[in-house]
Amino acid sequence: FILLFTPTAAIDSAACSSLTSLFQKSTSPPIQQFNRIFFIRIMSDNNGEDDMMMLMCTSCGITAEVDDVKLKNCNDCDLVRYCSIKCQKEHRPKHKRACKKRAAELHDEILFKQPESTHLGDCPICCLPLSLVESKSSLYSCCSKMICNGCVVANHISVAEKEEEIRKSCPFCRQPMSSTQKEADRKTMKRIEVNDPVALRQWGYKCFSEGDHRSAFEYWTRAAKLGDASAHYELSHSYKEGKGGVEKDEKLELYHLEQAAICGHPEARHNLGCAEGGNRRFDRSTKHLNIAATQGDDDSIKMLMEIFKGGFVSKENLAAALRGHQAAVDATKSPQREAAEAFGTLWSEKVIT
Numbered sequence: 001f002i003l004l005f006t007p008t009a010a011i012d013s014a015a016c017s018s019l020t021s022l023f024q025k026s027t028s029p030p031i032q033q034f035n036r037i038f039f040i041r042i043m044s045d046n047n048g049e050d051d052m053m054m055l056m057c058t059s060c061g062i063t064a065e066v067d068d069v070k071l072k073n074c075n076d077c078d079l080v081r082y083c084s085i086k087c088q089k090e091h092r093p094k095h096k097r098a099c100k101k102r103a104a105e106l107h108d109e110i111l112f113k114q115p116e117s118t119h120l121g122d123c124p125i126c127c128l129p130l131s132l133v134e135s136k137s138s139l140y141s142c143c144s145k146m147i148c149n150g151c152v153v154a155n156h157i158s159v160a161e162k163e164e165e166i167r168k169s170c171p172f173c174r175q176p177m178s179s180t181q182k183e184a185d186r187k188t189m190k191r192i193e194v195n196d197p198v199a200l201r202q203w204g205y206k207c208f209s210e211g212d213h214r215s216a217f218e219y220w221t222r223a224a225k226l227g228d229a230s231a232h233y234e235l236s237h238s239y240k241e242g243k244g245g246v247e248k249d250e251k252l253e254l255y256h257l258e259q260a261a262i263c264g265h266p267e268a269r270h271n272l273g274c275a276e277g278g279n280r281r282f283d284r285s286t287k288h289l290n291i292a293a294t295q296g297d298d299d300s301i302k303m304l305m306e307i308f309k310g311g312f313v314s315k316e317n318l319a320a321a322l323r324g325h326q327a328a329v330d331a332t333k334s335p336q337r338e339a340a341e342a343f344g345t346l347w348s349e350k351v352i353t
Contacts, residue, residue, distance in 0.1 A: 058095070059087035077102035112287050115264035118295050119229035124172055125151040131332040132266065132296055136341070141187040142175040144198035150337030197226035204234065217244025224256070229263035232256045236268065261288070266297035273300065282312045290317065294324030296332070301325045 056063040057071060058080040071081040074088070077099045082088040120130040123137070124145050130137050137148045155171035168177050178184035185206075191199030204219035217238050223231035236256035242248040254275070260268035273288030286307065292300035304321050307313045 055081075057081060057083040057087055059083075059091040074099060076100075077106070110262060111258055112291070113262075114291055115262070115295065117264055118266055119260070119264040120146060123148040123151055126334065126336070128334055128337075129328075129331050131337075136332075136337070139198075139202070140170045140172065141178060141184045141191070141199075141202075142170050143173040144191050144196050144202075145170075145172045147171055148337055149340040150334055153340035153343060154336050195222070195226060197223040197228035197231065200226070201228050201231045201234070204231065208234075213238075213243045214245040217246065220244075224259070227263065229260045229265040229268070232260035232263065233265050233268045236260065236271075261291075264295070266292040266295040266300065269295070270297055270300045270303070273303065277307070282307070286313055286317070290321050290324075293321040294328055296325060296328035298325075 055071075057069070059082055062069050062083045069083045071083055072088075074080050074082070074095070079098065079102050080091075080095060082091065117129055118132065120132070120137075122129055125147060128148070130146055130148055137146050138152055139146050151171055169175060170177065175187075178187060188199050188203060192203060200219045200223035204216040204223065207213075207219060208216035217235070220231040220234045220238070224235055233256070236253045238244040238246055239249045239253040239256065254272075257268045257272050257275075261272055269288050269292035273285045273292065276282075276285035276288060286304070289300045289304050289307070293304060301321060304313055304318055308315070308318045
């Protein structure tokens, strides 16, 4: 017991561990306090100060291992942990500044991460990236799948002389093609009933084209909650223009643009780059434009060329963006897609969606 009165700096980790095990079941407050001291010493020696702080309440010092308390991370920064909401509120004035700084860093890590693909993804049949040019693919209401014209044409050619019924079916799910717009709408509503984000977004487009902006906003909101990038993009326009029964809100406009960009929407990313440039934050602007350019966005590569003329982008960065842009465009090409484009409107004709 003489170790209890010895300065902790003079006690090695093995002795601390022995005392922690000895006093772990004690309910005496003084003994519990000694136990905390020894536990903190062990964790500090073995894991370092940062790891030690994650095993104790930052406000009151209660340790998870010794006091058998479940600690919760700070929701914004994950730098510290608390044993209760009371401790979190009491420590907030001291932690607020560091919390905001770390939260901003974490947000930027996610925001400026290069997406694996665009929001359109890959064709479900040939598994090649879909082109950003809308006329080069078709959306089918039966399964809410976007299929490249190359696969549509290949499907027509392969079965044109064999089975007439298959030729008139969806290339992906083989459901019969819609013969009228009413039938296509019925299929879309079935997809909406199972919360298909693509169907919700497309129905929002339909409502918007008919002048029902409020309903369009509601459908886009539902689709955005399910992670649809295009729905986030449309909501950003709604908050920018104040349509759909909502007032203009720059913060919500920016939020939805960022969510769309994180999900791989190059147009949203381009708009963010332009907005940052307008705020004279050229470093962030070029980051956004570089990411959008390497996704194949033509407007972003043109904007980078203009910024290069102004001296805000280096020659090396522009060259890297041009190579990335070309690689993204080339990845969407294939022999059967080129054949579909050669057939022109004969085979690239849009189906009823």
